[in-house]
Amino acid sequence: MGGSERSVPVLLPFLEDPLTMFPSRVIIPSTRYIMEVVRDLRAPWRGEVLDAGAGCGSFALTVAALGPYTVYAVEPDPEHSAALSANVSANRDVLLGDVLPLECSIEDFRRPVDEVLTDPPWGLRSGISRTPDLEFVLSFLDACVDVLRPKTGRLVTRCPPEFIDDIVDHMSERGYLLDRVKRRHKAAVLVLRSEDHRDYYDDRESAVAAAGGQVLVAWEGGELDPEADRYSLVTPYESGWHVWEVPNTGRIREFLRGFLKGG
Known part of the structure; x- marks a missing residue:
């Protein structure tokens, strides 16, 4: 866990006791931001969810604490992955679903899922550029869409505000419609769904x-x-x-x- 053994309590509004979270290099998001993203989850009950670029597992554990979801937490960075595994173990008694940590890239994940939650790496986090890289983000989101089931497929993603129109246009070519845009100063959250979605x-x-x-x-x-x-x-x-x-x-x-x- 990168030498850090100090846990951070994450108090979620639907839990009596907080989650015990061990951070990695990335600061754990605020409860408000975690809930803002997870409230857009609409996966079928007992559905399968992918947290792509899971970090230490803030989104993945929150989803599994809500209900009996199977959450595949894909994280290629060894330090983040170690913190993720530690957080799953520390909160095992709280979780109603399964969080399955996978130390691999999104391109290596092949199992069909109902929904994807993701905060794609861009800029410095992408390892490619110091500034947001549109082509990298589109490629990352393409890999996410590739594993979504058409009848239940939804994608909740964070992105730079200047990428919104490009992402929406690109996803429409993949058969995904814009549901909602939540704009913020430095980042936005987009919700997209399959045009064949049954619900x-x-x-x-x-x-x-x-x-x-x-x-x-x-x-x-x-x-x-x-x-x-x-x-x-x-x-x-x-x-x-x-x-x-x-x-x-x-x-x-x-x-x-x-x-x-x-x-």
């Missing part, structure tokens, strides 16, 4: 009619029925209305409350 609908009425549990429309408020067998989170995106079916668990209830309070 998207053209309008609100169709999405609500397809829901199998208590309907919760993101950002519209409402109350969670504690007796519901499951919940259906209906989210309006630029490319359509998405329905995310999840069971009624304590962690899910706390997670969903964030969608009912505001955007």
Whole structure:
């Protein structure tokens, strides 16, 4: 772990106790940023998720703490990979899903998954250029899209703001539509989904009619029925209305409350 043995507590809103995280060279993101990215996760319950460029595992562990996902945490850097493995071991009793650390590059990963969460390396982190390198980022995202299942494929990625239009145009050629852009001063988060995704609908009425549990429309408020067998989170995106079916668990209830309070 690069000589560092000091852990950092990461308190997530759906956990009673914090995760115990050992950092590597990269500072662990704030809880707010981790949750901002992971809230865009819409993988099928018990689905398979790829954290591409996982670092010490902040995103991967958060996903596996939410539910029974299988999270493939791909990280080629030995120091980051060592911290990742240590964090999986330290939080094993908290995780509901499996985090599988893989010390390899994204190009070497071949297993189909439902969603990809990634903060691609660019600039100094890419090892290629001191400034953001568009071709490197596009190549990295192509490798991510290559392993996505068409019927459930979604990609949540961080990128330099100046790359947004180029990434959206490039991904449209790969059959991926823009869902959402969250702009920040130094970086943006993009959500893209397969044009063949099975859980998207053209309008609100169709999405609500397809829901199998208590309907919760993101950002519209409402109350969670504690007796519901499951919940259906209906989210309006630029490319359509998405329905995310999840069971009624304590962690899910706390997670969903964030969608009912505001955007």
